Amino acid sequence: MKPLTIILLTILLSVTNAAAEEVTIAIAANFTDVARILAKRFEQQTGHATRISYGSTGKLYSQIEHGAPFEVFLAADRARPQKAEKEGLAVTGSGFVYARGKLVLWSLKESLFEQGERYLNEGDFHHLALANPKTAPYGLAAQQVMQHLGILERTRPRLVRGDSIAQTFQFVATGNAEAGFVALAQIKAWPGENGSLWEIPESYYAPIDQAAVLLNKGRDNPAAYAFLDFLKSGEAKQVIQTYGYGVE
Amino acid sequence: MSEIEVQISNQLGDFDLDVAFSVPAVGVTALFGSSGSGKTSVLRTIAGLERPPQGLVRISEEVWQDHRRFLPPHRRALGYVFQEASLFPHLSVRRNLEYGMRRVAEKQRLIAFHDVVELLGIAGLLKRETHKLSGGERQRVAIARALLTSPKLLLMDEPLSALDHGAKQLILPYLESLHDEFGIPSIYVSHDPNEVARLADRMVLLDQGKVIASGDAANLLTRLDLPLSGYGDASAFLEGTVSSHDNSYHLTWISLQGNRVAVPREDLPVGRHARVQIQARDVSLAIRAHSDTSILNILPARVIDTHDINPTQMLVRLELEDGQTLLSRITRRSAMGMGIHEGMMLYAQVKSVALLA
Amino acid sequence: MDFDWQPVWLTLKLAGTTTVLLLIIGTPIAWWLARTHVWYKQALAAVVALPLVLPPTVLGFYLLIMLAPDGPVGQLTQAMGIGTLPFTFEGLVFASVLYSLPFAVQPLQNAFEALGPRPMEVASTLRASPWDRFLTVVIPLARPGFLTAAVLCFAHTIGEFGVVLMIGGNIPGETKVLSVAIYDHVESLEYGQAHLLAAGMLAFSFLVLMTLYLVNGRYTRSHRP
Numbered sequence: 118m119k120p121l122t123i124i125l126l127t128i129l130l131s132v133t134n135a136a137a138e139e140v141t142i143a144i145a146a147n148f149t150d151v152a153r154i155l156a157k158r159f160e161q162q163t164g165h166a167t168r169i170s171y172g173s174t175g176k177l178y179s180q181i182e183h184g185a186p187f188e189v190f191l192a193a194d195r196a197r198p199q200k201a202e203k204e205g206l207a208v209t210g211s212g213f214v215y216a217r218g219k220l221v222l223w224s225l226k227e228s229l230f231e232q233g234e235r236y237l238n239e240g241d242f243h244h245l246a247l248a249n250p251k252t253a254p255y256g257l258a259a260q261q262v263m264q265h266l267g268i269l270e271r272t273r274p275r276l277v278r279g280d281s282i283a284q285t286f287q288f289v290a291t292g293n294a295e296a297g298f299v300a301l302a303q304i305k306a307w308p309g310e311n312g313s314l315w316e317i318p319e320s321y322y323a324p325i326d327q328a329a330v331l332l333n334k335g336r337d338n339p340a341a342y343a344f345l346d347f348l349k350s351g352e353a354k355q356v357i358q359t360y361g362y363g364v365e
Numbered sequence: 366m367s368e369i370e371v372q373i374s375n376q377l378g379d380f381d382l383d384v385a386f387s388v389p390a391v392g393v394t395a396l397f398g399s400s401g402s403g404k405t406s407v408l409r410t411i412a413g414l415e416r417p418p419q420g421l422v423r424i425s426e427e428v429w430q431d432h433r434r435f436l437p438p439h440r441r442a443l444g445y446v447f448q449e450a451s452l453f454p455h456l457s458v459r460r461n462l463e464y465g466m467r468r469v470a471e472k473q474r475l476i477a478f479h480d481v482v483e484l485l486g487i488a489g490l491l492k493r494e495t496h497k498l499s500g501g502e503r504q505r506v507a508i509a510r511a512l513l514t515s516p517k518l519l520l521m522d523e524p525l526s527a528l529d530h531g532a533k534q535l536i537l538p539y540l541e542s543l544h545d546e547f548g549i550p551s552i553y554v555s556h557d558p559n560e561v562a563r564l565a566d567r568m569v570l571l572d573q574g575k576v577i578a579s580g581d582a583a584n585l586l587t588r589l590d591l592p593l594s595g596y597g598d599a600s601a602f603l604e605g606t607v608s609s610h611d612n613s614y615h616l617t618w619i620s621l622q623g624n625r626v627a628v629p630r631e632d633l634p635v636g637r638h639a640r641v642q643i644q645a646r647d648v649s650l651a652i653r654a655h656s657d658t659s660i661l662n663i664l665p666a667r668v669i670d671t672h673d674i675n676p677t678q679m680l681v682r683l684e685l686e687d688g689q690t691l692l693s694r695i696t697r698r699s700a701m702g703m704g705i706h707e708g709m710m711l712y713a714q715v716k717s718v719a720l721l722a
Numbered sequence: 723m724d725f726d727w728q729p730v731w732l733t734l735k736l737a738g739t740t741t742v743l744l745l746i747i748g749t750p751i752a753w754w755l756a757r758t759h760v761w762y763k764q765a766l767a768a769v770v771a772l773p774l775v776l777p778p779t780v781l782g783f784y785l786l787i788m789l790a791p792d793g794p795v796g797q798l799t800q801a802m803g804i805g806t807l808p809f810t811f812e813g814l815v816f817a818s819v820l821y822s823l824p825f826a827v828q829p830l831q832n833a834f835e836a837l838g839p840r841p842m843e844v845a846s847t848l849r850a851s852p853w854d855r856f857l858t859v860v861i862p863l864a865r866p867g868f869l870t871a872a873v874l875c876f877a878h879t880i881g882e883f884g885v886v887l888m889i890g891g892n893i894p895g896e897t898k899v900l901s902v903a904i905y906d907h908v909e910s911l912e913y914g915q916a917h918l919l920a921a922g923m924l925a926f927s928f929l930v931l932m933t934l935y936l937v938n939g940r941y942t943r944s945h946r947p
Contacts, residue, residue, distance in 0.1 A: 251906060252909040445847035
């Protein structure tokens with residue numbers, strides 16, 4: 118073998134080796150803060166590198182459908198990972214719930230309500246914000262809560278819908294809506310005042326499960342498996358909980 | 366006596382405008398000067414379109430601007446004719462004419478629509494769109510539009526300069542008749558001595574933002590110490606009356622108080638006021654009155670002063686018996702041969718006379 | 723399919739109101755910009771043009787802060803007794819006016835600058851007061867500019883999405899305009915409804931734009947100087 122060929126082969130091998138240690142992950146935008154912490158810990162522990170794209174679950178999914186180079190998918194719902202498995206985009210049986218979203222009623226005003234349930238029943242507000250139930254899981258959950266309390270119909274004219282849970286949060290955080298249904302994780306990440314907060318009993322709405330799945334592109338990448346294993350570890354679960362999510 | 370008084374002091378960049386004059390509020394006063402002499406600025410200040418920090422504009426008893434008041438243009442009873450006709454393109458000719466007129470109270474309308482339209486020969490244009498008019502037609506409409514506000518002062522900023530020679534010649538008679546018909550005092554900005562000679566009674570001569578002379582137009586135009594229009598083409602302008610017509614030789618005689626000159630036959634009433642132009646190059650001089658010459662017009666005159674144009678030629682300024690001034694261009698050699706000097710009496714032989722009005 | 727006309731009417735109402743208001747507000751601003759020569763003029767021109775640069779969602783977010791009950795504009799509107807603007811039709815109008823301001827000001831400013839000072843000077847020597855000459859000379863002569871401004875504002879408001887989404891709250895009959903309705907349908911996979919609305923919006927906008935361009939073209943041809 119000529120020396121040049123040896124050099125080229127060495128380079129090639131080292132490159133493939135490096136690629137095997139990097140995992141490309143698509144993560145739902147609402148999980149951004151937690152994902153950053155998790156990725157850092159994962160890299161420290163395993164020596165693997167991560168490359169992360171954030172976006173709304175729906176948009177990430179359609180990118181995956183069209184051949185985006187993601188190896189792992191952390192969605193904000195359960196439906197999309199399931200669909201990925203069914204459509205043959207993901208490894209069958211690899212999906213699991215990594216976090217459960219918690220819905221809260223929140224207001225910027227400190228003393229607006231002691232008991233959120235009573236506040237909702239009394240209905241003393243101009244605008245109540247929620248995410249669009251048609252498109253956002255938290256919006257659907259909020260609608261279920263109101264149905265459960267039997268106030269949906271009379272509240273409807275005063276409901277303002279954010280396109281995403283992030284926008285819904287803005288409505289409340291800027292004080293334009295007196296209160297709104299947002300995610301507990303958003304409150305945890307909010308640097309401002311706590312305001313009034315009601316953690317809604319999980320029995321009032323169907324679980325907002327966020328599932329992860331190994332995509333076909335990551336099938337042969339040890340780092341992809343390593344990341345999913347890390348996600349199931351006690352350490353990761355603790356971080357996720359700290360940020361306002363439930364874990365199984 | 367009612368007069369127009371103007372004082373302007375203004376610094377425009379590195380150009381100093383420092384002008385003061387006072388002229389009677391009758392007839393036509395020409396503001397004369399080369400481009401950049403500040404004459405348009407003066408006119409715009411009189412109109413209130415420009416507002417120098419220091420200025421006085423008074424028309425008879427009405428003060429339009431002084432140190433404490435400034436009347437905006439639309440409150441000044443003036444008519445303004447711009448260099449380009451500046452008709453409103455969105456209005457027909459008739460609506461253009463009516464624009465200013467409708468904004469003057471009916472009692473103050475001294476000039477009848479019909480008269481103006483008739484005088485300026487624009488009756489046939491009333492329904493036209495303005496962009497279908499010729500240059501001369503547009504300017505006549507603009508003049509009519511200004512007149513219809515019944516102004517106390519008519520300001521004209523080189524209204525003919527954008528027109529070609531033919532159009533100019535067509536429109537000049539209209540301008541000449543304006544004064545006679547309506548008697549509105551006018552200030553007429555121009556840099557063309559011929560225009561001034563035809564139209565103006567008086568002139569204010571501007572150079573580099575200063576008044577260098579003012580007074581009777583005919584007199585100023587022949588002053589040898591003033592930089593008027595290049596001496597080579599200098600002309601004198603004389604006032605006279607139509608005295609008789611010579612039908613057999615097809616001539617009209619113009620009387621200049623005691624003397625007379627002939628011009629080609631013009632159909633004008635005897636006794637009518639006439640203004641003639643005599644170019645300096647058409648005037649030769651003789652010590653004695655010759656009868657053995659083809660020249661018809663021979664006028665006794667006295668030498669006032671002389672001025673060298675170039676090493677070969679000179680201008681001689683002459684005073685006629687009636688006090689009017691005539692210019693003659695002769696060679697310096699002839700002057701020396703004739704011994705021409707101030708106060709000398711001689712005969713001016715005028716080869717050609719042009720009747721202006 | 724049960725067709726929902728509400729977003730259509732709401733959008734037309736919004737675009738119409740916004741256009742009328744923008745012509746009223748944009749005219750003095752454009753006039754000032756076209757006629758003034760002060761050193762801070764360019765700075766103000768840049769401020770007017772800012773909505774062109776800002777992503778609509780950013781503009782929407784700032785509006786949300788400004789219009790909030792304790793925001794500067796919110797306090798003003800409450801003091802005036804009209805409450806707060808977000809999630810109301812009036813709020814959408816406010817946002818659209820701000821967002822489309824450059825589309826009104828710039829064509830008008832161009833039209834005014836193209837006129838030059840002369841027509842106004844002529845009118846002033848014909849005894850027309852400043853207001854009079856603005857109405858009788860400037861407006862008719864700047865007509866193509868007004869038409870362009872109106873077309874752009876109307877079209878821009880119809881197509882507006884980001885800002886409306888941000889401060890509207892997607893309330894049917896109040897703030898759920900066409901673009902939001904289409905987006906909603908697409909996001910919830912109701913492609914049939916979405917196609918119908920989108921096609922309708924395209925066809926309508928095309929007709930409006932074409933009509934106005936035709937009118938404008940005819941006017942310009944007949945008033946060539």
